Amino acid sequence: MNFIQVLIDGLLTGLVYGLVALAFVVIFRASRIVNLAQGQLVLVGAFIVMSLLQWLPALAAVAIGLPLAVLAGLAVEKAVFRPLIGQPVFSVVMASIGLLILLQGLVQMVWGAQTRPFPELFPEGAFRIDELLINKKLLFGGVITLTLVEVLQWLFMRTRVGLRLAAVAEDHMIALSLGVSVRRATQVAWALGVLLSTIAALVLMSGNVLSLQASEIGLRALPVALLGGLESLRGAALAGVIVGVGEAIASRYLDPYSAGAASQLFPYLVMILVLLIRPQGLFGWKTIERL
Amino acid sequence: MLPSGIFFRSHAAELRYFRTVPQRIAIVLLLLVIAALPALGNDYLTGILTTAAITIIAVAGLQITTGMAGLLNLGQSAFVGVGAFTAASLYTNYGVPVPICLVMAGLMAGSVSILFSLPAMRIKGLYLALTTIAAQVMLPIVVLRLPSSWFGGSAGIGIDDVRIFGGSLSSPSSMYYLTMIVMALMLALAFNLGRSRTGRAFRAMRDNDIASSVMGVNLALHKVLAFFAGAMFAGVAGGLYAFYIRYVTIDQFTLWLSVWYVGMLIVGGLGSPLGAILGTLAITALQELVRAGGNLALGSMPQASGGVIFAATNVLLGAAIIFVLIVEPLGLTRRWNVLKSAYRIWPYPRA
Numbered sequence: 001m002n003f004i005q006v007l008i009d010g011l012l013t014g015l016v017y018g019l020v021a022l023a024f025v026v027i028f029r030a031s032r033i034v035n036l037a038q039g040q041l042v043l044v045g046a047f048i049v050m051s052l053l054q055w056l057p058a059l060a061a062v063a064i065g066l067p068l069a070v071l072a073g074l075a076v077e078k079a080v081f082r083p084l085i086g087q088p089v090f091s092v093v094m095a096s097i098g099l100l101i102l103l104q105g106l107v108q109m110v111w112g113a114q115t116r117p118f119p120e121l122f123p124e125g126a127f128r129i130d131e132l133l134i135n136k137k138l139l140f141g142g143v144i145t146l147t148l149v150e151v152l153q154w155l156f157m158r159t160r161v162g163l164r165l166a167a168v169a170e171d172h173m174i175a176l177s178l179g180v181s182v183r184r185a186t187q188v189a190w191a192l193g194v195l196l197s198t199i200a201a202l203v204l205m206s207g208n209v210l211s212l213q214a215s216e217i218g219l220r221a222l223p224v225a226l227l228g229g230l231e232s233l234r235g236a237a238l239a240g241v242i243v244g245v246g247e248a249i250a251s252r253y254l255d256p257y258s259a260g261a262a263s264q265l266f267p268y269l270v271m272i273l274v275l276l277i278r279p280q281g282l283f284g285w286k287t288i289e290r291l
Numbered sequence: 292m293l294p295s296g297i298f299f300r301s302h303a304a305e306l307r308y309f310r311t312v313p314q315r316i317a318i319v320l321l322l323l324v325i326a327a328l329p330a331l332g333n334d335y336l337t338g339i340l341t342t343a344a345i346t347i348i349a350v351a352g353l354q355i356t357t358g359m360a361g362l363l364n365l366g367q368s369a370f371v372g373v374g375a376f377t378a379a380s381l382y383t384n385y386g387v388p389v390p391i392c393l394v395m396a397g398l399m400a401g402s403v404s405i406l407f408s409l410p411a412m413r414i415k416g417l418y419l420a421l422t423t424i425a426a427q428v429m430l431p432i433v434v435l436r437l438p439s440s441w442f443g444g445s446a447g448i449g450i451d452d453v454r455i456f457g458g459s460l461s462s463p464s465s466m467y468y469l470t471m472i473v474m475a476l477m478l479a480l481a482f483n484l485g486r487s488r489t490g491r492a493f494r495a496m497r498d499n500d501i502a503s504s505v506m507g508v509n510l511a512l513h514k515v516l517a518f519f520a521g522a523m524f525a526g527v528a529g530g531l532y533a534f535y536i537r538y539v540t541i542d543q544f545t546l547w548l549s550v551w552y553v554g555m556l557i558v559g560g561l562g563s564p565l566g567a568i569l570g571t572l573a574i575t576a577l578q579e580l581v582r583a584g585g586n587l588a589l590g591s592m593p594q595a596s597g598g599v600i601f602a603a604t605n606v607l608l609g610a611a612i613i614f615v616l617i618v619e620p621l622g623l624t625r626r627w628n629v630l631k632s633a634y635r636i637w638p639y640p641r642a
Contacts, residue, residue, distance in 0.1 A: 099609065105607075109602040
């Protein structure tokens with residue numbers, strides 16, 4: 001029973017990691033931008049919604065906050081990434097580092113560094129099945145993750161818009177020469193990416209304490225996205241579950257012997273192993289250039 | 292590019308570090324200015340320049356890994372940390388002399404970096420950046436779990452008094468001179484690496500890895516070498532930092548600092564060690580300006596100032612990085628070269 005409880009907790013936490021990784025994957029999948037500022041996008045989303053929650057009821061705040069997040073994404077695209085279309089991948093990653101520094105500083109300037117409670121958007125507490133407890137908030141988060149994965153999978157695989165995005169992710173130059181607008185694709189990528197980051201922020205922060213350190217979730221999501229394969233939406237969710245469950249098991253059974261180090265190191269050890277054995281991740285495209 | 296009318300009669304003359312008389316005069320003047328600065332008696336300025344010089348060493352290492360060899364490294368401050376802990380631990384626990392501590396710090400950081408560059412055998416480019424983030428995240432977790440007699444655990448290591456060749460390093464100017472000498476040595480190494488066979492192999496690998504491997508560059512070896520060299524610089528910088536601050540704790544070597552190093556290098560220009568110098572100086576100057584401006588503006592409410600100044604510096608640095616990438620991808624180095632050629636062909640406009 002105890003072991004199953006650990007599995008359930010790991011699974012649900014893992015789906016939240018998967019949600020943040022999903023935002024990362026969507027931006028990469030649609031525009032081939034490796035966005036190292038993922039954690040900062042979550043942070044910005046969380047602060048936008050929290051400011052709205054101070055004067056509006058929860059539903060209205062979310063309803064206004066999500067379009068605002070889309071606008072923020074479009075602004076980032078226009079200011080930072082559109083001028084860099086056609087530049088080497090390296091410059092684009094550098095620009096995402098610049099964005100990381102900029103956003104973290106901006107959030108601190110606008111909202112300050114103090115910690116504050118984030119309102120409960122999802123019900124707290126847990127469902128009880130026999131002796132097993134299922135955290136309600138994380139369960140809602142998991143359902144949201146899985147729904148989003150399937151919706152996005154449909155968008156990317158079955159619609160014309162999504163297939164264009166895939167073409168852009170393959171190669172900017174070839175996509176341009178075939179008449180696919182790279183500009184439009186990066187717009188969609190950032191609108192969707194910031195939207196997903198904001199949803200992830202809602203699930204993560206609901207009933208928690210919001211501070212500038214919330215952006216560290218981005219660092220947890222990177223190994224997850226890599227494990228799943230940078231192009232794979234379903235892979236992000238599955239990898240989230242693998243990392244979440246592995247972390248939960250390590251934290252339950254190994255941490256007592258390693259003073260809490262095992263569960264913190266686990267995602268990164270997995271990441272290095274994955275890079276060594278299967279650089280494209282579990283379900284990534286095999287186009288990764290290798291020696 | 293040399294101005295027209297300057298030529299050499301032998302290959303050896305062309306290979307000299309400083310090829311023309313004005314260059315030699317300029318470098319001597321620069322060294323004199325650097326040597327004379329502490330005489331101003333402004334300890335604050337001396338301290339800032341010492342910190343800047345230490346940072347220049349770390350960023351010059353990053354320039355080798357990232358600029359020369361094209362491998363993005365987001366864990367440079369972890370390697371600085373490895374160097375700092377190594378130097379501090381050797382000095383306090385075993386009484387090893389300072390110069391040997393610095394060498395060991397460099398070698399130790401280099402060795403640790405090999406662990407994280409091993410995935411380079413299989414992968415390239417951005418994915419490598421992720422393993423360096425892993426280095427950054429794992430450093431504090433590992434250091435905190437090691438026996439505290441090694442690296443002090445969460446309390447860190449304090450160094451009471453640093454003595455070198457019988458003298459003390461406790462005054463700001465003595466530390467300044469040590470740092471400047473080490474920085475000059477390391478920069479000479481960095482510039483020289485760029486001229487060497489290995490440096491050319493690094494650049495070939497950066498520009499086109501497949502073509503360079505066809506031409507006989509062992510890619511896996513050179514990737515590991517590039518990481519080793521970059522981390523070695525970081526380790527030496529870390530050793531100096533340990534002796535300068537005389538207190539080493541894990542909180543000083545954050546991912547944030549690594550990201551700043553990359554930012555400084557981008558602003559300065561990735562192409563040459565000169566970029567590391569210009570970028571670090573520019574960002575240090577920016578930081579000091581923001582601090583001075585912030586102190587003026589926030590003089591009335593001191594309790595808020597620290598965080599806001601840090602945040603404002605971040606906003607400016609982030610904006611500067613993005614601006615440089617969009618407007619001048621080659622960074623301040625290119626501006627410097629434009630200025631130099633404008634001076635050379637004066638009074639004629641533009642080359």
